[in-house]
Amino acid sequence: MSRRELIHSARRGRFRSGKPGCASRVRRSACVVGHHGGMAGVLLDLDGVVYVGDAAVPGAAEAITWLSREGVASLYVTNTTSRPRSAIVEQLTRMGIPASPSQILSPAVAAVAWLRHERIERPALFVPDATASEFAGLDQLPASAEEGAGAVVVGDLGPAWDFATLNRAFRLLMSDPEAPLIALGMTRYWRADDGFRLDVGGFVRALEYATGRTAVVLGKPDPAFYGTAVEALQLRPSQVVMVGDDIRTDVEGAQRAGLTGVLVRTGKFSPSDLTGDVSPDAVLDSIADLPQWWAER
Ligand SMILES: [Mg+2]
Numbered sequence: 118m119s120r121r122e123l124i125h126s127a128r129r130g131r132f133r134s135g136k137p138g139c140a141s142r143v144r145r146s147a148c149v150v151g152h153h154g155g156m157a158g159v160l161l162d163l164d165g166v167v168y169v170g171d172a173a174v175p176g177a178a179e180a181i182t183w184l185s186r187e188g189v190a191s192l193y194v195t196n197t198t199s200r201p202r203s204a205i206v207e208q209l210t211r212m213g214i215p216a217s218p219s220q221i222l223s224p225a226v227a228a229v230a231w232l233r234h235e236r237i238e239r240p241a242l243f244v245p246d247a248t249a250s251e252f253a254g255l256d257q258l259p260a261s262a263e264e265g266a267g268a269v270v271v272g273d274l275g276p277a278w279d280f281a282t283l284n285r286a287f288r289l290l291m292s293d294p295e296a297p298l299i300a301l302g303m304t305r306y307w308r309a310d311d312g313f314r315l316d317v318g319g320f321v322r323a324l325e326y327a328t329g330r331t332a333v334v335l336g337k338p339d340p341a342f343y344g345t346a347v348e349a350l351q352l353r354p355s356q357v358v359m360v361g362d363d364i365r366t367d368v369e370g371a372q373r374a375g376l377t378g379v380l381v382r383t384g385k386f387s388p389s390d391l392t393g394d395v396s397p398d399a400v401l402d403s404i405a406d407l408p409q410w411w412a413e414r
Pocket residue numbers: 162163164165166361362363384
């Protein structure tokens with residue numbers, strides 16, 4: 118999907134179709150459409166905010182329905198590269214949250230747009246097979262090739278990483294100094310059902326260190342990625358709130374891009390997140406508290 122299509126779909130999306138007004142659950146005195154501290158849009162992280170593993174965060178569906186009813190422009194921004202948007206849509210739908218791929222901005226979507234914009238062909242993909250479907254419109258480098266890549270695209274391969282795979286990415290970069298290293302986000306880790314797991318960031322850092330190159334980051338916390346999301350909502354950064362469970366990728370990244378950064382105490386949240394050098398603009402127990410917080414702004 119092109120950036121133009123993303124903007125178009127976000128404008129037409131169900132999030133903007135709600136009739137502006139006040140939901141009954143919040144104090145009417147606090148509900149002044151268009152006020153809310155000048156805020157008009159929300160970016161929602163998915164993993165750790167809307168769901169954790171296969172389980173929906175209690176109250177998530179209701180909160181998202183509230184945003185829709187209030188006419189708040191919203192977009193899901195996720196760094197997930199372990200599966201395509203179609204799988205995320207299926208999961209959201211199962212949880213009672215109607216969604217479409219056009220309401221999800223992911224690093225893979227941004228990477229395809231970036232590669233097309235830069236007219237780069239034959240990317241080598243280090244992403245799960247399911248996610249490779251997002252790149253179906255591009256001519257990809259064969260999986261065995263160790264040279265000839267137009268770019269090296271690294272996502273969350275998870276358990277599929279091994280030395281040979283990481284070394285193939287390294288060799289592709291070393292064989293062509295012009296081939297950019299594309300990072301599908303720089304998330305450090307995430308919380309799976311069985312505990313924390315390494316995400317893409319560490320593997321990208323390893324390749325940067327070994328090659329002496331710097332990755333092009335397409336995903337959170339890159340300011341340009343947040344810029345694309347804000348543009349899709351047709352708002353200014355100061356009008357948009359980012360809600361996430363990652364103090365770095367979500368809160369710090371959003372704040373650096375000029376957005377309001379709200380941390381939720383679900384997902385990967387740890388109390389130590391609040392004692393570091395990043396100060397969230399607000400901390401909520403969960404996304405279920407978002408309507409009340411929004412209405413009181
Ligand atoms: Mg998250």
